[in-house]
Amino acid sequence: MPAPDIVMYEEEFNLIKQNISKLRVDANAKVVFLVDKNGQQIAAHGDIENLDTTSLASLTAGNVAATDGLARLIGEKEFSILFHEGEKDNIHISIVAQRVILVVIFDEKSSLGLVRLRVKKAAQELNDIFTKIMAKVEREKAAAGSTFESPFAEITDEDIDSLFAE
Amino acid sequence: MTFINYASREINCKIVYYGPGLCGKTTNLQYIYDKSNPGSKGKLISLATETDRTLFFDFLPLDLGTVRGFKTRFHLYTVPGQVFYDASRKLILKGVDGVIFVADSQVERMDANIEAIDNLVANLSSQGYDLLKIPYILQLNKRDLPNVVPVDEMRKQLARKNPMEPSFEACAAKGTGVFETLKGVAKLVLAELTKAS
Numbered sequence: 001m002p003a004p005d006i007v008m009y010e011e012e013f014n015l016i017k018q019n020i021s022k023l024r025v026d027a028n029a030k031v032v033f034l035v036d037k038n039g040q041q042i043a044a045h046g047d048i049e050n051l052d053t054t055s056l057a058s059l060t061a062g063n064v065a066a067t068d069g070l071a072r073l074i075g076e077k078e079f080s081i082l083f084h085e086g087e088k089d090n091i092h093i094s095i096v097a098q099r100v101i102l103v104v105i106f107d108e109k110s111s112l113g114l115v116r117l118r119v120k121k122a123a124q125e126l127n128d129i130f131t132k133i134m135a136k137v138e139r140e141k142a143a144a145g146s147t148f149e150s151p152f153a154e155i156t157d158e159d160i161d162s163l164f165a166e
Numbered sequence: 167m168t169f170i171n172y173a174s175r176e177i178n179c180k181i182v183y184y185g186p187g188l189c190g191k192t193t194n195l196q197y198i199y200d201k202s203n204p205g206s207k208g209k210l211i212s213l214a215t216e217t218d219r220t221l222f223f224d225f226l227p228l229d230l231g232t233v234r235g236f237k238t239r240f241h242l243y244t245v246p247g248q249v250f251y252d253a254s255r256k257l258i259l260k261g262v263d264g265v266i267f268v269a270d271s272q273v274e275r276m277d278a279n280i281e282a283i284d285n286l287v288a289n290l291s292s293q294g295y296d297l298l299k300i301p302y303i304l305q306l307n308k309r310d311l312p313n314v315v316p317v318d319e320m321r322k323q324l325a326r327k328n329p330m331e332p333s334f335e336a337c338a339a340k341g342t343g344v345f346e347t348l349k350g351v352a353k354l355v356l357a358e359l360t361k362a363s
Contacts, residue, residue, distance in 0.1 A: 006169050013173035038261025039225075039241060040169040040178045054208045054227045058241065062213075062222060065257040152177075152359040155233055160356050163230040163238065164349045 006036060006099075012133045013043065019125050020102075021045045027118035028110035030089065034126075035060050035101045042100065056103070060093060064101050083112065092116070096123045097130040168263050168359060176237045179355050180261055181348075184286050185268035186278035187219070187247035190307045193338040194268060195226050195244055198348060201341065202228060220246040223258050233356065240352060247282065256289045264301035264355040265290075266347055268338070269324055271306050271314040276323065283324060297326055301354030304333035305347045310340065 020032040024046050031046035033053060039061035044053050063082065071079045082093040092104040092115045102123060104115050169178040183191040192212065199210040208227035215221050224244040231238065245255040259265075267286060269279045287297050306320050315323075321333055332350050336343025 008169075008171040008173055010173045013171070036169060036261075038169070038180060040180075040261075042169075042171075052209055055211050055225065058225045058227075058243075059211065062225075062257070065260060066222070066254070069253055069257060152234060152236075152356070153361075155356055155360045157353075159233050160349075160353050163233065163352070164345070 006042075006133070007137050008042065008133070009136065012129055012136070015129050016043050016126065017045065019122055019129065023104070023118055023122040026122075027104060027106065027115045029104045029106040029115065031103075031105040033057070033103050034096075035103065037061055037064065037099055037101060046105070060101055060103055064093065064095070081116075092119065094119055094123060097127045100126070100130060102126065168355070170236075174237075175235060176239060177233070177359070178239050178241060179263040179352075180241045180243065181264045181266065181351055181355070182258060182262045183242065183244040183266050183268055184255075184282065185247055185307075186270060186275060186282040187249070189247060189268045189270040189275070189279075189282075190336075190338040191244035191247060191268050192218075192220055192224050194266075194305075194307075194336075194344050194347070195224050195242055197338055197341045197344045198228065198242065199226055201345075206230070219248065220244060221251075222246065222254050230352065238356070240348075242348075249281075252285065252289070255285070256292060259289055259293050259295070262290075262293075262295070262300070263358070264303075264351040265297075266303045266305055266351050267324070268305045268307050268336075269320060271308045271320065272311055273313050273315055276315055276320075279320075279324060283326065287326065301351055301358055302327065302331050303347055303351045303354070304331050305336050305343065306333060307336045307338050307343075309335045309342070310337040 024032040033044035034042040035057040039058040041057040080095050084091040094102050096102045206229040211225040213222040226242045228240045245258045334343045334347045
């Protein structure tokens with residue numbers, strides 16, 4: 001079965017933001033961001049003004065998906081870390097909590113060793129946060145039971161038509 | 167897998183254009199990109215070969231506006247249509263919310279259409295989805311060409327749902343039917359959200 005939907009609530013979102021901003025400082029990185037495996041950006045922190053984070057998110061997810069495919073071909077479960085080295089900037093990609101991708105962009109002010117070390121610590125905390133989120137989603141669904149009402153239950157055809165109005 | 171972010175009040179949905187090689191998936195995206203308001207679209211990313219055949223995917227993020235206070239953003243993807251890129255096609259279907267099948271209306275491409283639909287069904291099921299249950303639209307593309315199969319005949323051969331899935335006639339190169347198709351699938355995806363999940 002496909003993985004259940006991610007629903008992001010304010011409280012956990014703030015925890016995630018705190019976590020990645022701390023990671024950025026600790027690892028001396030330029031940008032840190034989180035993407036889910038389907039290419040949706042979850043959070044970003046750092047010098048992102050001149051960065052097309054949406055494209056970055058979808059390409060990262062594509063990259064991870066392709067690498068996962070490669071891993072399975074040779075009998076590995078996954079390659080949990082990807083590293084791309086550039087002339088100035090480097091990208092460190094790792095999988096957190098089996099379902100989200102943590103991306104760190106850094107230059108010569110940091111080093112691969114430092115990034116790896118800090119990512120490892122941050123990943124543990126993120127893992128806990130995402131476990132909490134999934135538990136919360138499950139709990140809310142169970143609590144609401146059959147009376148669960150989607151917040152979008154009131155979307156009408158007119159709402160949708162108006163999205164496409166020129 | 168729709169991603170709902172209550173913190174930033176955003177809904178992100180993933181739409182995939184599927185179909186046989188050279189049926190016009192990338193052309194659909196290109197037209198949407200050309201005609202969309204610069205403020206609402208992101209960059210069109212195309213991972214293609216030197217001869218413009220899609221190698222991995224094309225990607226276009228599109229903001230449609232707000233529904234009930236939530237910003238709706240659609241991520242449009244195409245798959246590589248050529249048969250031997252099957253492994254890549256499978257990956258792109260991950261987390262899909264809605265599928266548009268772009269069929270090539272030319273008589274000689276009917277076999278390729280059928281093969282591609284069967285491939286779609288198989289690849290969806292390998293990701294845990296059932297074509298019969300997800301938002302799905304059929305686009306009959308290239309209606310402007312002289313040697314096309316009649317619409318009724320195409321629908322009969324390509325329909326997989328009961329009642330039949332909605333279908334749109336199109337000529338993606340000129341833009342006919344492109345937005346109608348997108349709107350069709352967007353409606354189905356958003357309608358899916360209104361149901362209790």
